[in-house]
Each structure stands twice: as structure tokens, then as C-alpha cells.
Amino acid sequence: MIFYLVDVFAEExxxxxxxxxxxxxxxxxxxxxxxxxxxxSETTFVTSPEPEDNGYNVRIFALKRELPFAGHPTLGTAYIxxxxxxxxxxxxxxxxxxxxxxxxxxxxxxxxxxxQNAPVFGHVHDKSEMAKVLGLDExxxxxxxxxxxxxxxxxxxxVPLNSLEAVKRVDVDVPRFKKLLDDAMPEFGADGIxxxxxxxxxxxxxxxxxxxxxxxxxxxxxxxxxxxxxxAGYLVHxxxxxxxxxxxxxxxxxxxIGRPSLLLFRTGRRNNEIxxxxxxxxxxxxxxxxxxxxxx
Numbered sequence: 001m002i003f004y005l006v007d008v009f010a011e012e013x014x015x016x017x018x019x020x021x022x023x024x025x026x027x028x029x030x031x032x033x034x035x036x037x038x039x040x041s042e043t044t045f046v047t048s049p050e051p052e053d054n055g056y057n058v059r060i061f062a063l064k065r066e067l068p069f070a071g072h073p074t075l076g077t078a079y080i081x082x083x084x085x086x087x088x089x090x091x092x093x094x095x096x097x098x099x100x101x102x103x104x105x106x107x108x109x110x111x112x113x114x115x116q117n118a119p120v121f122g123h124v125h126d127k128s129e130m131a132k133v134l135g136l137d138e139x140x141x142x143x144x145x146x147x148x149x150x151x152x153x154x155x156x157x158x159v160p161l162n163s164l165e166a167v168k169r170v171d172v173d174v175p176r177f178k179k180l181l182d183d184a185m186p187e188f189g190a191d192g193i194x195x196x197x198x199x200x201x202x203x204x205x206x207x208x209x210x211x212x213x214x215x216x217x218x219x220x221x222x223x224x225x226x227x228x229x230x231x232a233g234y235l236v237h238x239x240x241x242x243x244x245x246x247x248x249x250x251x252x253x254x255x256x257i258g259r260p261s262l263l264l265f266r267t268g269r270r271n272n273e274i275x276x277x278x279x280x281x282x283x284x285x286x287x288x289x290x291x292x293x294x295x296x
Contacts, residue, residue, distance in 0.1 A: 001290040008072035009223035009261040009280035017223035019076040035061035044077045055094030063217035069099035069153030071225015078104040079282040099153035113279035119233025122149030122188035135171035150234040154226035155190035158234045164199035191215040194227040205250040222254030223261030229276045232267035
């Protein structure tokens with residue numbers, strides 16, 4: 001079975017978020033074992049060499065479980081399908097994921113964009129308790145915006161912070177986080193935390209973000225397309241952009257763990273529904289051959 005390694009939301013080689021993409025449809029237990037073997041936050045499997053229902057069937061595995069949707073795996077897998085499976089510069093294609101069919105488009109400037117599902121919103125968390133989870137003071141959390149669960153297919157708790165300095169100080173108390181989830185709305189499934197601030201490292205960017213998913217086996221993710229989609233929907237939901245459609249926003253992530261990343265989003269209301277588009281660059285790193293496909 002052939003596999004590829006790519007960096008997603010990467011402005012230069014060996015940055016962004018790493019992804020392994022396998023071409024094949026092995027048993028689910030082997031898919032999970034291979035995801036652990038790769039040891040990236042996610043690994044994908046293109047299970048249909050030809051399109052079905054106008055899309056390519058793809059499964060996404062995190063280190064501990066299968067996911068219905070994830071951001072950087074969607075873009076990275078679409079890149080491999082276009083360049084290594086189809087081998088044609090088509091302008092768009094669809095991925096059939098557990099969360100539904102996700103359209104992906106390829107732009108002339110090299111960026112790849114996906115349209116995520118319309119966001120839904122869950123529990124609003126107590127700010128004082130979330131501050132304890134993050135190792136912060138309650139005053140570090142934005143006064144006007146709530147701490148709330150948001151999902152376009154892969155839910156996160158969105159936490160607005162007042163400063164870049166506060167974002168850098170975050171130190172998640174995992175047992176307290178588990179208790180917070182148990183006491184809130186566990187059926188929503190938000191087992192990741194996305195903190196953000198308007199203060200940025202680079203002046204040309206709009207937001208600085210960190211994402212923590214200890215319960216998925218990922219202490220910190222370098223670039224999280226699903227979390228950025230959730231953040232975009234959350235911002236529209238709470239009137240951050242007013243009545244304006246946000247045509248292009250730039251999000252920096254991954255600096256604290258040495259994997260600087262740039263994520264883009266467009267969002268706003270259209271036909272009474274929040275639209276979320278997330279994009280970025282993908283870079284090929286390696287191609288390999290699996291030597292054994294048997295589960296011991």
C-alpha cells in the first residue's frame with residue numbers, strides 16, 4: 001500500500017501540520033494501527049480509487065479513534081488525490097467523509113480551500129472554571145465573547161483571550177478539563193480547546209490560535225483546520241464581523257511547538273446560514289510503500 005507525507009497550512013517545507021495519506025482500504029483495525037504508527041495527529045485513507053457519488057471516499061483516523069471530519073486531513077488528502085491519483089489540474093473535487101461530502105477547490109495562487117458544514121453551537125462554559133483549566137486568570141478571558149462549543153463536524157470549545165501573552169501562558173490541566181466536559185454537554189463531543197486572540201506575532205495576520213486535544217492524544221496541534229472553521233462560525237454567530245462577509249482572514253498557529261502555520265478563512269451569512277471556508281497551502285514531503293499490511 002502506497003502512502004504520502006504532506007505538510008498542510010505550510011508556508012515553507014517542514015512547517016504546518018503533518019499528514020499521512022494512504023491509498024487503499026485495509027480493515028479498520030489496521031487503519032487505526034497505521035495512524036498510531038505514523039504518530040501524526042491524523043492519518044487518512046483514500047478507500048475509493050474512483051469517485052463514488054461524485055466524490056472520493058476518505059476515512060480519517062486520529063491517534064485514538066476515527067474522526068468524522070478534520071481540516072488539515074481534508075486539504076492534504078485532496079491534494080494527493082488531485083496530484084497522485086487523478087494526475088490532472090482539475091479545479092475542484094469532493095471528499096466523501098463520515099460528516100458528509102466536503103467540496104474542495106484549487107486556486108491559481110496555490111491555495112486549497114474547503115467549504116465546511118454549517119456550524120452548530122453547544123454549551124456555554126463558565127469562564128472562571130475554564131480559566132482554571134487553562135492555568136490562567138479569569139481576567140485573561142474576553143469580557144464580551146463567551147466560552148462556547150462550536151462545530152462544523154469536529155467540535156471544539158472556543159475560548160477568546162485578551163492578549164498574545166495569555167495565549168502563550170496556557171497550560172491545560174487535563175484532569176480538570178475531563179471533569180469540565182463530564183459536567184457540561186458530553187454528547188456534543190467537544191474534546192479539544194481552541195484559544196484565540198486578536199494580537200498576533202506577525203502584523204499582517206488577524207488572529208493567533210492554539211489548539212489542545214489531550215483527550216485525543218494530541219497535547220497541542222500545529223494547525224487545525226476544523227478548529228479554525230469552528231472559530232469562524234463562532235465569530236459570525238456572535239456578531240464579531242457585524243453584517244460584513246469576512247472575505248479573507250489570516251490565522252497563525254503552531255509557533256509554540258516549532259511548526260509555524262498559516263490558515264485562511266472566509267465566512268459570513270448567506271441565505272440565513274453561516275458559511276465557512278478554510279484554506280491554505282499543502283507541500284509534499286515524501287512517498288513510501290508499506291511493507292506489511294497484516295494485523296498481528
